[in-house]
Amino acid sequence: MTDAGLHTLTGAYALHALPGTERRDFERHLGDCEACSTEVREFSETATRLGLAVAAPAPRELRERVLREITTVRQEPPAVPRPERAADRRTGAARWSRFALAACLAGAVGLGGIAVWQHQEARDARQRADTTRHQADQVARVLAAPDAKTSSGTLEDGAQGTVVVSRSEDRAVFLATGLADAPSGKVYQLWFDDGGTMRSAGLMHASGPSSTTYTTLLDGPVDGATGMGVTVEPAGGSARPTSDPLALMKLPPA
Amino acid sequence: MEEAVYISGTASAGPDLQELMGQVALGDQEAFAQVYDRVSGPVLGLVRGVLRDPAQSEEVAQEVLVEVWRTASRFQAARGSAMNWVLTLAHRRAVDRVRSAQASAAREHKAALLDRTPAFDEVTEQVETRLEREQVRRCMRTLSELQRESVTLAYYRGLTYREVAELLAVPLGTIKTRLRDGLIRMRDCLGVSS
Numbered sequence: 001m002t003d004a005g006l007h008t009l010t011g012a013y014a015l016h017a018l019p020g021t022e023r024r025d026f027e028r029h030l031g032d033c034e035a036c037s038t039e040v041r042e043f044s045e046t047a048t049r050l051g052l053a054v055a056a057p058a059p060r061e062l063r064e065r066v067l068r069e070i071t072t073v074r075q076e077p078p079a080v081p082r083p084e085r086a087a088d089r090r091t092g093a094a095r096w097s098r099f100a101l102a103a104c105l106a107g108a109v110g111l112g113g114i115a116v117w118q119h120q121e122a123r124d125a126r127q128r129a130d131t132t133r134h135q136a137d138q139v140a141r142v143l144a145a146p147d148a149k150t151s152s153g154t155l156e157d158g159a160q161g162t163v164v165v166s167r168s169e170d171r172a173v174f175l176a177t178g179l180a181d182a183p184s185g186k187v188y189q190l191w192f193d194d195g196g197t198m199r200s201a202g203l204m205h206a207s208g209p210s211s212t213t214y215t216t217l218l219d220g221p222v223d224g225a226t227g228m229g230v231t232v233e234p235a236g237g238s239a240r241p242t243s244d245p246l247a248l249m250k251l252p253p254a
Numbered sequence: 255m256e257e258a259v260y261i262s263g264t265a266s267a268g269p270d271l272q273e274l275m276g277q278v279a280l281g282d283q284e285a286f287a288q289v290y291d292r293v294s295g296p297v298l299g300l301v302r303g304v305l306r307d308p309a310q311s312e313e314v315a316q317e318v319l320v321e322v323w324r325t326a327s328r329f330q331a332a333r334g335s336a337m338n339w340v341l342t343l344a345h346r347r348a349v350d351r352v353r354s355a356q357a358s359a360a361r362e363h364k365a366a367l368l369d370r371t372p373a374f375d376e377v378t379e380q381v382e383t384r385l386e387r388e389q390v391r392r393c394m395r396t397l398s399e400l401q402r403e404s405v406t407l408a409y410y411r412g413l414t415y416r417e418v419a420e421l422l423a424v425p426l427g428t429i430k431t432r433l434r435d436g437l438i439r440m441r442d443c444l445g446v447s448s
Contacts, residue, residue: 008427011434012415016349017408019416043434044338046441050409051341053390055383056299058315063294066316067287070323075281078327 014043401436
């Protein structure tokens with residue numbers, strides 16, 4: 001599309017009315033078009049006025065629920081400049097392991113939750129989202145299931161692992177933060193624990209905001225599994241665990 | 255709840271929203287309660303317009319409000335107003351929800367969508383909301399019918415511009431330009447500057 005054609009999309013973009021691929025194209029254009037950015041900001045503020053006009057009284061219980069919930073939700077720290085790539089490896093684990101599970105969950109589910117005028121961030125998030133979209137959809141279904149239950153534990157080196165199980169979806173998601181890269185030529189493999197028998201649940205892939213953050217949908221149904229484990233396996237994975245688990249966790253009860 | 259009497263959408267008694275957001279970013283739960291009191295009505299009203307289902311709307315509104323707490327440090331006053339930041343979050347979340355829910359199912363019946371006008375809540379007691387509503391209504395009346403329908407369906411109903419085009423049986427290019435020139439007119443009528 002020509003630049004002039006793209007420019008007319010400012011209105012649709014500011015109202016979140018562009019479908020995914022067109023939004024991404026337009027966001028690329030926004031980076032080079034100052035006039036468009038200004039217009040988008042003005043339109044977004046205009047939309048805010050439209051939003052204020054439909055304000056509705058919120059019930060008292062909502063206030064109580066929200067004010068109660070925030071006491072258990074850890075806040076994101078202020079953004080820090082991205083360290084150099086080499087430094088990222090060293091400091092990444094320490095920096096990201098402070099993030100709460102909530103941040104991790106929101107990263108997996110709330111890919112759309114970025115304010116429009118922060119186009120740079122939106123672009124970064126979109127690129128990440130593209131590579132994980134399909135899995136993210138499935139992950140989101142598990143995390144959003146009404147019967148989703150979690151249990152958490154500590155892996156080696158202080159890495160945090162959390163497993164989320166939805167019995168109605170019959171699927172589980174494993175989230176890890178602060179986990180160092182697997183040794184060269186090795187991978188992390190997930191397992192379901194079927195009463196002492198380990199059933200492969202696929203390999204883990206870094207998928208969060210850093211290389212030490214993992215959000216993985218376990219392959220296959222939860223079925224009767226009572227626990228799950230993580231092991232280090234040769235590249236490609238193994239049919240049976242060949243090393244002691246880094247972690248064994250009980251699945252939350254139904 | 256009567257202390258929040260606004261002269262316009264931006265002026266208010268007490269610390270302004272932007273200032274409060276700065277305190278929220280530092281973990282101040284009391285400041286968050288004040289932010290909540292300013293933004294929860296607009297958040298819920300906007301989400302409910304898009305989603306319509308009251309229970310689901312409250313659920314999404316709650317998610318959005320908790321998200322405001324969690325990600326308060328991302329708000330940058332230089333990039334827009336605090337209310338804009340919050341309502342952008344709310345609108346994006348509501349739209350994502352309605353599109354994922356309807357991805358496989360057919361969109362709402364055409365007549366049902368066309369039938370509805372923005373859900374202006376007539377019972378609200380907030381002076382601020384009443385003023386805002388009257389201004390928006392007055393400005394909406396300055397739009398052409400197609401501009402008004404396009405903006406309403408896209409913003410208040412969460413439709414993509416393609417869905418708007420299909421619903422109104424109007425070419426895509428026309429909807430794109432109507433959304434833009436409709437917003438230009440609204441912007442100028444409401445006196446919005448960046």
